[in-house]
Amino acid sequence: MTGESVRPGRRPAKYVLFDVDGTLIDAVDNQRRVWRTWAERYGLDPDEVHRVALRTRPMETFAQVAPGRDPHACLAALHELEDEDVRSGVYGAFDGASELLHALPPGCWALVTSNYEHRVRGRFLRTGLPVPDVVVDAEAVEEGKPSPVPYLRAAALLGAGPEDCLVIEDAPSGVRSGLRAGMTVWGVNAADPVEGVHRHFAGLREAVPDILAFASGG
Incomplete structure (x- = not known):
């Protein structure tokens, strides 16, 4: 895990916390x-x-x-x-992932994964995706998804309150994790909405404008 909190300065209005596999990377x-x-x-x-x-x-x-x-x-x-x-292995990023992550300002987003950081970095390097300052992986927490702990840990490292965080997920366990953390949760890359999501997008590409608008405080 990238263990240090984001350096103080002008704080973002909102924060976006991404799951990785199935959300940004097609694995x-x-x-x-x-x-x-x-x-x-x-x-x-x-x-x-x-x-x-x-x-x-x-x-x-x-x-x-x-x-x-x-x-x-x-x-x-x-x-x-x-x-x-x-x-x-052969990996691909979901359509819209590169545009989205490169457009987000530093310090306003994080990765929250049940995988390990070195694998995430390897996959991101091969698909051209940027890695944020904060990565919460399987080694960073004792309780994984669907516990709220991973998302709460990411928010704490960003200096964010749960009410200011948007979780982007594709799987039921991740959705439950974000909801239990008291965050807004949007689902992507599924034909049908995962139970509990506040908004549903069939593909990540569809969600890009709204995610960027959320991050800007709009």
């Missing part, structure tokens, strides 16, 4: 491929493993699909595959 195929390789290594059904992995954190996934295996060894194998995928 669905990568995640499926990584979990398939992992499952095959352990002689498990790849489709079942991926189904569980979509709704649980890795340690919870291992407990369900491989209860007799050492969870730490399982996690080490998964991390190895994920790091290799960052180095060699």
Whole structure:
């Protein structure tokens, strides 16, 4: 995690907190491929493993699909595959992501991810996306999404109150995290609205003008 709060100065009127995978970076195929390789290594059904992995954190996934295996060894194998995928996998940013992030003023936005910062930086480097001053990753908090802790941590590092923060998410656990943090939550990149979102956009591109307007205090 980028651990230092944003330097004092003229404070932004509003703040935007982004999820990463599924929101800014299209990594669905990568995640499926990584979990398939992992499952095959352990002689498990790849489709079942991926189904569980979509709704649980890795340690919870291992407990369900491989209860007799050492969870730490399982996690080490998964991390190895994920790091290799960052180095060699094919990634794409969602339409509108580059325009949006380059247009946001420094100090008014952050990334809040269940992944690890070094992987986020690798993916952003390969897709040409800028990295903000504040990145809250899996190592930064003891409780991940849907707990409100990750988004509250990002707001604190930015010096922002929850009422001044907009969360951009694609997944139910992230939406719940933002709502529990007392923030405005908009959903993107889904055909149907995730339960609880204040606004829904089928694609990130559609949301760009409204996100920029929010960030400017408009």
